[in-house]
Amino acid sequence: MGAVMFWSLALISVAAAGVAITRRNPLASALALAVCLIAVAGLFAMLSAHLLFILQILVYAGAVVVLIVFVIMLLNLGDADLRTMGVQWGRFAIAGAVCLLGCVATLRATRGIPGLWRPEPPGFGTAGAVGEALFGRHLISFELIGLILLVGILGAVVLAKKGE
Amino acid sequence: MPAVSLGHFVALSIVLFFMGAVGVLSRKNALIVLMSIELMLNAANLAIAAFARYWLQADGQVIVFFVIAIAAVEAAIGLAILVEIFRLRRSVDLEAMSSMRE
Numbered sequence: 001m002g003a004v005m006f007w008s009l010a011l012i013s014v015a016a017a018g019v020a021i022t023r024r025n026p027l028a029s030a031l032a033l034a035v036c037l038i039a040v041a042g043l044f045a046m047l048s049a050h051l052l053f054i055l056q057i058l059v060y061a062g063a064v065v066v067l068i069v070f071v072i073m074l075l076n077l078g079d080a081d082l083r084t085m086g087v088q089w090g091r092f093a094i095a096g097a098v099c100l101l102g103c104v105a106t107l108r109a110t111r112g113i114p115g116l117w118r119p120e121p122p123g124f125g126t127a128g129a130v131g132e133a134l135f136g137r138h139l140i141s142f143e144l145i146g147l148i149l150l151v152g153i154l155g156a157v158v159l160a161k162k163g164e
Numbered sequence: 165m166p167a168v169s170l171g172h173f174v175a176l177s178i179v180l181f182f183m184g185a186v187g188v189l190s191r192k193n194a195l196i197v198l199m200s201i202e203l204m205l206n207a208a209n210l211a212i213a214a215f216a217r218y219w220l221q222a223d224g225q226v227i228v229f230f231v232i233a234i235a236a237v238e239a240a241i242g243l244a245i246l247v248e249i250f251r252l253r254r255s256v257d258l259e260a261m262s263s264m265r266e
Binding site: 001002003004005006008010013014017018020021023026029030033036037040043044046047048051052055056060064065067068071072074075077081082084085087091092094095096098099100101102103104107110111113114115116117118120121124125129130132133134137138140145147148150151152153155156158159 | 167176183185187190192201206226239240243244
């Protein structure tokens, strides 16, 4: 049961990633990206990371993909603009070959990873358990993330302002 | 308990990461390159979450939380810069953005 779930989610995410990097139309890519992100959210749920499952769907598949789709609509690229931006198969083959080498090398290097899971303590991965670590040991990092978000908002406002 | 081993999750995250890398290295459309970067960040998140489950440490999940926040900021800023470049050049083709090279 669990193995079937893992393999189907893995297949969906890899297929969606493959679609996302080979479409000429960025809107099709964005929708495939959303499918891939939701499949990874399912894998988070399998790893009993309940909070991450919700965050992945809300922030990634929700906010980030909607932002990308919004920008695609805003730019409104026509067929004439997209004609030169399809997949260049020569370049794609070179990048694919290099990355396949890296992929195989990394897979070989991680082959010895043990696979025995220990039973999880009650409450592992819930908002309570993650929040305890977040507001305890990682409080300063959390505050810094808040600062980065503020800088990001300011940066986006400055960039979006009409230039003089 | 997950039915497949830690190695399965790590292997899947490696495959997804390199698929994102192919997108970053080979595409000319800046929007798709940004999406491929999101794909790579997401693959790294999957590996971190798998190791967090393996070691039963909530800290790993906190790191994933941070990466998700950073990825959201990166997408917002990246897209704002992209819209600004599109205003100037009427194109999102990365080949057209080579003025720093000349």
